Amino acid sequence: MSDTPSNKTATIPTRLRAAREAAGLSQGQVAKLMNMHRPTISEMEAGNRRITADELAKLADLYDTKLSWLLGDAPERAATDDPKLQLAARELSKLKPDDLDRLLKLIAAMKSDDDEKGA
Numbered sequence: 001m002s003d004t005p006s007n008k009t010a011t012i013p014t015r016l017r018a019a020r021e022a023a024g025l026s027q028g029q030v031a032k033l034m035n036m037h038r039p040t041i042s043e044m045e046a047g048n049r050r051i052t053a054d055e056l057a058k059l060a061d062l063y064d065t066k067l068s069w070l071l072g073d074a075p076e077r078a079a080t081d082d083p084k085l086q087l088a089a090r091e092l093s094k095l096k097p098d099d100l101d102r103l104l105k106l107i108a109a110m111k112s113d114d115d116e117k118g119a
Helices: 005-022 027-034 038-046 053-062 083-093 097-117
Strands: none
Touching: 005 038, 005 053, 027 038, 027 053
16 A cells, blocks of 8 residues: 555544444543543544554454554455455345344354464
8 A cells, every 4th residue: 555654644543433433432431441531532533642552452452453454554445346245245135133143243253263363
């Protein structure tokens, strides 16, 4: 990716906020979990405070996202024209809500196993 340092500086706060919202957490909840004050999280998301590598790693873990995505080194989202992604979406839309919930739990368990193995 050809992001300049200034582009990355703008990308990180935007992605921090998006990841927090996707995780369903408030700034106050994140602050408590990170042992910080809520305004600190606000300042990070506004791009007004430098973030240490350790803080960024903890936030990525908390938000269950990849550090590379927060840094802007990974694409914003999966390519929607990927045939595998389109097939998966079609098949998922056919599932009953209970079956979809079971499948999502299975995926989470598989991801957890991969994380533990260091994959």
